[in-house]
Amino acid sequence: MTTGPAKPPIRDALVAAAFQLFPERGYDQTTVDDIAALAGVGRRSFFRYFPSKEDVVFPDHERSLADMTAFLAAGPDDEDPVERVCEAARLVLRLYADDPVFSVQRYRLTKQVPGLRTYELSVVRRYESALAHYLRGRFADRPDNALRADVLAASVVAAHNNALRGWLRSDGEGDAAAAVDHALDFVRRTWSPDTGDGSPGAAATEPDDVVVVIAKRRTPMWRVVRDIESALADD
Amino acid sequence: MTTGPAKPPIRDALVAAAFQLFPERGYDQTTVDDIAALAGVGRRSFFRYFPSKEDVVFPDHERSLADMTAFLAAGPDDEDPVERVCEAARLVLRLYADDPVFSVQRYRLTKQVPGLRTYELSVVRRYESALAHYLRGRFADRPDNALRADVLAASVVAAHNNALRGWLRSDGEGDAAAAVDHALDFVRRTWSPDTGDGSPGAAATEPDDVVVVIAKRRTPMWRVVRDIESALADD
Incomplete structure (x- = not known):
């Protein structure tokens, strides 16, 4: 489903099998054994790659979270922290935009399965925490640094998700990156008012x-x- | 544990029983049957008041969500929407601040049980959605109204939670309302620049x-x- 040099073929095969079975049988009715069997491996192999059935729905977030954390940590001290967290959010967007068919399929599945919505909330929360952690450090010499960091991190995540959801709802039509840029620009203008009226x-x-x-x-x-x-x- | 004229005694007894058993036996080891038995009622009575064991940990949020939605809907059209959502967040704060012992006990429990953290994320998400829904309506004639609404709602929730968590971490010492007022004022200054420098x-x-x-x-x-x-x- 998603391909990349770092990913072993079995992992990809498990994701592909899962997303073939979920629409056919329903998410709840599909077992880990079903997924493993269709991918041509055993149950134990499944759990070598994914801790649970939910994780196979979001196969790239662990790596993406690690990438984002590394990206934030590598930021130069003289870079505007607002710009840095916006750029970090764009990294996450690429995860979705690079594979529209998979992203839209997962979006529809997640809407139908309450357990997956909750799982997604935890994932989003971890991205938000990573952004807030970085910002707390960058705002260390400002008053209310933790408050400032938490509110800005939440703003960036909300803007990103507003644009991402719009794109997913429109079945992945249009330019996701442009939509997210627009949304992040809105946050940036609120927080770095030196860009004035948006022009x-x-x-x-x-x-x-x-x-x-x-x-x-x-x-x-x-x-x-x-x-x-x-x-x-x-x- | 929490008292009020609208709540039947059995409901209160179930909450009290649950929060007596959780520290003694651990959350996962406490069954709904254990809670019902200690409250002197049957298992079926438990489920008349709470859909699941998780819900007994957050017994007031359904009512609080309904109260908040009604409060937002009752807002006059000439009131600053930023002020209105801040006031709505203060309503939620009161739920915690009115019963510090219970709130701190639940905070500690929630930190230990991943399933409760996830449950809490869903609750927070519903508050945020209620705020965003109200703001979309109030911002209907402004550009990017949905984006503006989502980002502001997320900011208010993040500010509220930053202050609330600080208060809970300090074991409910200090003035929770003052901390939340300070945090919301930070958001209000960012979004309603007519209050200028905070004075x-x-x-x-x-x-x-x-x-x-x-x-x-x-x-x-x-x-x-x-x-x-x-x-x-x-x-």
Whole structure:
């Protein structure tokens, strides 16, 4: 189903057998023995590759979690941490986008089986924890660093999943990477406001002239920002 | 364990029995029959109140979820939706803060039993979905309303849980409500920038004079905001 140089053929065969049987017999009615038999191996071989039947549904997440953790740890200290966690989320997206047929099939299966939804929640939670752990370190010298890290990690995961779910619901049509980029950009703009109104390119190429904003002291900050943004948008 | 006029005594007795047995025998070794017997009722009575053994560990969440959904639905259309979801999160906090002994006991149990952690993730996910559902409606006329709703809901839940976990880890010492208020204020400041630097009162009581900000067009928005904030903070 998914291929790669690091994966032994038996592992792939087990995943392929599982995803052949689940639609035919139903997830709950398919046993580990059924899967192993169709893959041409014994029950014990199955458990050499997967701790449980649920794990064969999400065969790449352990490796992906390890990849993400390594990617975060390798980040240079002068890189914007918000940018780094967004890039980490894009790594996870690739796992889905690289194999749309498998991803959509699994999405439909997961929607039908409550146990798989719960399993998926635990997986998502582990990604979120990995992001939060990295951010706590990067925010160590800022007030509320753990709070800041947890909220940002949750925001990145929610944005990623919003875009991913939209793509899966549309049967893997369209550009998943573009959708996730858009969603992550939304988070990045909320958290790194120096990219302004979402058109940083435009602002950066404007001439170096001056904007004057006059506001009553009681004016809410959002209104001041809005006024500045429209001043910047006008020629 | 928890008391209230709406709860029949048998339900309370089952919860009390369960939380007496879990530390004595271990969660996995305690059966529904054991719990029912100690509460002085039959197995069938147990299942009249709780669908499973896991549910007796979180006896109030179904009602709390219903309360939160009703609270969100009853919100006036002119109320700031960010404020409304923060207030909804405070409702959930009260569930924990009103009974610190029970909450801490459950926290310790949940940490030890993977199945309960997974169960709790599903509960948290349902709170988050309720918040996101409300926000999608309130943001209906804004671009990216679903994305905005999902990310904000996740932020509120992450902030709430960060504060709640800190309080539970400290064995329920200190003011849980104050900790959650602080965490939610962090989210509110990120999302409703009109509260500016977190001291909205100060700005609101200032005289109605004028602040002039002059910025080069290329100045990042965050720097403009920072300059305005320090101008507002100065006398």
